[in-house]
Amino acid sequence: MDAKRAFRCLGIETSCDETGVAVYELGRGLLAQALHSQAAVHARYGGVVPELASRDHVRRLPALVRQALAEAGLSPSGLDGVAYTAGPGLIGALLVGAAFGRALAWSLGVPAVAVHHLEGHLLAPLLEPDPPAFPFVALLVSGGHTQLLAVAGVGRYRLLGESRDDAAGEAFDKTAKLLGLGYPGGPALAALADRGRPGRFRFPRPMTDRPGLDFSFSGLKTHALYTLREAGGDEQTRADIACAFQEAVVETLVIKCRRALRATGFRRLVVAGGVGANRALREALDALARAEGVRVHYPRPAFCTDNGAMIALAGCLRLAAGEAAGLEVEARPRWPVEALAPPGG
Structure with missing residues (x-):
């Protein structure tokens, strides 16, 4: 060279x-x-x-x-x-x-x-004009993985918590299929959730009632299935179920991010992976950052x-x-x- x-x-x-x-x-x-x-x-x-x-x-x-x-x-x-x-x-x-x-x-x-x-x-956030400095907490949330990591530098990663079953994106896709939506299911479910009425249904926030930073999302799709069977499958009900499902996933992720930030003492949060493009998640994490006095970094949706x-x-x-x-x-x-x-x- x-x-x-x-x-x-x-x-x-x-x-x-x-x-x-x-x-x-x-x-x-x-x-x-x-x-x-x-x-x-x-x-x-x-x-x-x-x-x-x-x-x-x-x-x-x-x-x-x-x-x-x-x-x-x-x-x-x-x-x-x-x-x-x-x-x-x-x-x-x-x-x-x-x-x-x-x-x-x-x-x-x-x-x-x-x-x-x-x-x-x-x-990926290092590709942006205002990249995060190390160290930071990373929420890696995609169709195949949901993990929280402490990132001290390139190649210096410590796993804090991860999903014990379905990843968040996988749960989005499976629930979208239950609701009769096409592939890829995550963006379709998010779009349907925008037309839902908050508060009609409330889904559990898995593993938030106990200490730790692990996740579990497989039960949410089962909850969606039972709710759909009991409430019927008209368009508004499906939108309300999508809304309740997305709220549960988002709030669960936010709760665990808050815990991870407090446990590590880091002042920066990086969100990566396909689910990181979800608008509701970004809004909730922006609110978390303001409340905790930390900075949150996202790659652009294409990254x-x-x-x-x-x-x-x-x-x-x-x-x-x-x-x-x-x-x-x-x-x-x-x-x-x-x-x-x-x-x-």
């Missing part, structure tokens, strides 16, 4: 049902990104079909890489490293991005690095869901510190984020 040139990294994200590619440069920021959502592919099945997800990544990835490089004004030889999501996620989908990324890096003679998908989400930009950033930080993967292709469907070490460690 030319010592006078900044470090540029290509990031590849294929952990589930979005194919994301981005180019990030240290000191300059995000140069380009390209994203393809598979929502239309999976909508007819009401959820992600792993084999279809893998095949679509194979089809889309080469063109998205070319698109991102063209947007950045680069040829492949202008890259100094390649980062790919190695896990957690769907094993077939991960292998597509990992094999492509590792092969591209080898062909260019540049290092590759296997990035943890959740580290990408945790660092809440899976994307290549967060992988390019996380990979760039690790590659620039001298970290690099071997020639093997790494893919880990299960991979605890707290097992990570700081870059180069």
Whole structure:
């Protein structure tokens, strides 16, 4: 690499049902990104079909890489490293991005690095103009994970609490399906909840009546099912149930965030993951921040869901510190984020 040139990294994200590619440069920021959502592919099945997800990544990835490089004004030889999501996620989908990324890096003679998908989400707010300083409490809330972490720096993560069953986003999707909504269910349920009447139904706030920072959301969808059976399924009742469900999830998350902030003494809260784009959650967490005298940081909605930009950033930080993967292709469907070490460690 030319010592006078900044470090540029290509990031590849294929952990589930979005194919994301981005180019990030240290000191300059995000140069380009390209994203393809598979929502239309999976909508007819009401959820992600792993084999279809893998095949679509194979089809889309080469063109998205070319698109991102063209947007950045680069040829492949202008890259100094390649980062790919190695896990957690769907094993077939991960292998597509990992094999492509590792092969591209080898062909260019540049290092590759296997990035943890959740580290990408945790660092996504660093892509914003006013990034959070370390340390902070992170609420990682998505379709596959609901966790609270103490983040002391890049690669320095301590798990404070997590869901014992369904993640919050998973509960949103399953409850949306009960209410007859399409895929993806989370945004559809949130839109229906906006038409609901607060107070008609009250759902429990799981695991808030005891100490600790763990979550449990599977019972809420069962509560929604029984409420729907008893109250009927007309449009207004469905909206009222969606409203009560969303209120329960949001208040539960807020209660646990408050506990985590007080337990750690940290003055910053970062919200990451797809559910972090939920408007009701953001409003409630903004109110929490005002009441507690802390700052709350969110990525822009496009960086809440899976994307290549967060992988390019996380990979760039690790590659620039001298970290690099071997020639093997790494893919880990299960991979605890707290097992990570700081870059180069």
